[in-house]
Amino acid sequence: MSNNVTLRHLRAFVAVAERGGYTAAARSLNIAQSALSRTIVEVEEELDTRLFERTTRRVVLTASGEQLLMNARRVLEEFDSAMSRFQLYHSGLNGVVSLAALSSVASIMLPTFISEFRKGRPNVRISVKDGFADEVVRYVRDGQVDFGITSFPKASGQLICEQIAADTLVCICSKSHRFVGLETVSWNDLNGEDFVAFDPLSSVRTCVDRALQIAEIQLGTITQARDVGTVAGLVSADLGISVVPSLVLPMMQFCEITQKKLVSPAVEREIYLVHDPQTPIPP
Template identity: 30%
Template sequence: MNITLRQLRAFVALARTGSFTLAAESLYITQSALSGLMRELENNMGIRLVDRSTRRVQLTEIGREFYPVVEKILSDLDHVLSDVSEKKSLQNGFVRVAAPQLMASTLLPELIAAYNAAFPAVRVKLVDAVVESIVSKVFSGEVDLGIGPEREPNSDIATQTLFSGRFMAVFPAGHPLGNQAEVSWEQLLAHPFISLQGQFTERLRQDLHDAGAAMRIAPSNEVAFMSTALAMVNAGLGVTACISYATSLVTLYRLEMRPLVDPVLHRDFYCFTQHSRSLSPAAQSFKTFASSYLATIAT
């Protein structure tokens, strides 16, 4: 049966009003157009749904059974279409974002607050995680997108560069390194160096090697999260290096930062999404907003 939405809406309007005149007015069509739609519907179904008389319109027994079902279908459809329209116009929506613990406790709350000010009806869920799990959370569909440093290439994951952050030396207040405007890597590594587990130390070694710096990184301690490293630095157990965007957390621990030189090293940060899955309007708008917002902090 070639039944159309216009025919079903004509039937529901006629069943509600009991009048061709009122039903046609509610649909903003002529009575003849409404009669034509009803005729097409009944012909397609091969059964009469409405008994017509000069005084009133009545539903047949089949029409009475058919009406509540069709009314619910159209109501559900209108609700879905309205929801899609609201999501498209960002009048509502939900975005899930994964980020490393350090970024999730410094940069991402500022980004989300700025996004919420621009799109107050869209809810953003922040998932903080270890760096190595960011891409896997995107791949599994646990989150819509991830933000973090470069990972091993994956044909199922699309990457977009967001910003580049400079490495900074971090040490306690009153430390001898505080007398300098800049700190060399050699000077920093002369002190007990607290590093991060995973790829952090290896990538630092490679970056220093690629920059022609012949120096050895031998961490006095390796921890899972930068917040732990900063707490240890605050306790006088050593020094560390982190990206410039972490200034707020460094300040919270009452530590000092200086730019690292000889060589100057940067770390690129990316947005990760699935190649095979389209982003929702809300997720796409967050990605676009993040790209613009985070580009302003590039150093």
């Protein structure tokens, strides 16, 4: 007994078994009855057994045929199901999309876009990693995600970086700070102020430090924190002012702080879509 029975053979066999004859089966398969008969003979020769008892009116399964029918149906169902899943994946209606993003982007920008995306693709799973700017780049470079959304993609190498958004830097202070009475705050106003700074790994820290250096601002006592909420809490406690991208402000609403437009000059943090051209993107 050989193993050269193909899916074409199994489909022909199941059609004859389920329709009780060659005429109806050939019609359902849209092939000539003679071609169908040859196919069944090939199956019986390959398996070295008779699958049907032929009568004048119909064909009846043998014991071997009954066993093969049960197995053939299972094989065809699994194959058809697998191909259906692949077609959904190939058309972008199934599978997984993985991405990494800055925490502010992941919590503020992305949810609306993901919600819209899922309306037309309910079977696509979304995996989101949040992290600092360099962490996002590393996730993309290491192939852990399909693409990333980050700021200041340093040392990106072969990665493709496309700017997709920008958010303006604003000054935040406590409700009791002297800045509360000002309509706007200039960078020069920050001179000598105690300051709550983000962790050096943060894209916010990179952007703010660059602006402070250009404006030649000397800060007072610096308190450093990693988390957006922690920075907000420290500012609310009047331990210093801070400068943050407008995108993170919704993440600070639990604290009693005041935001002020930061001018002379207005500074933006650029947001980039980053991906590796060597990594295949899911459909």
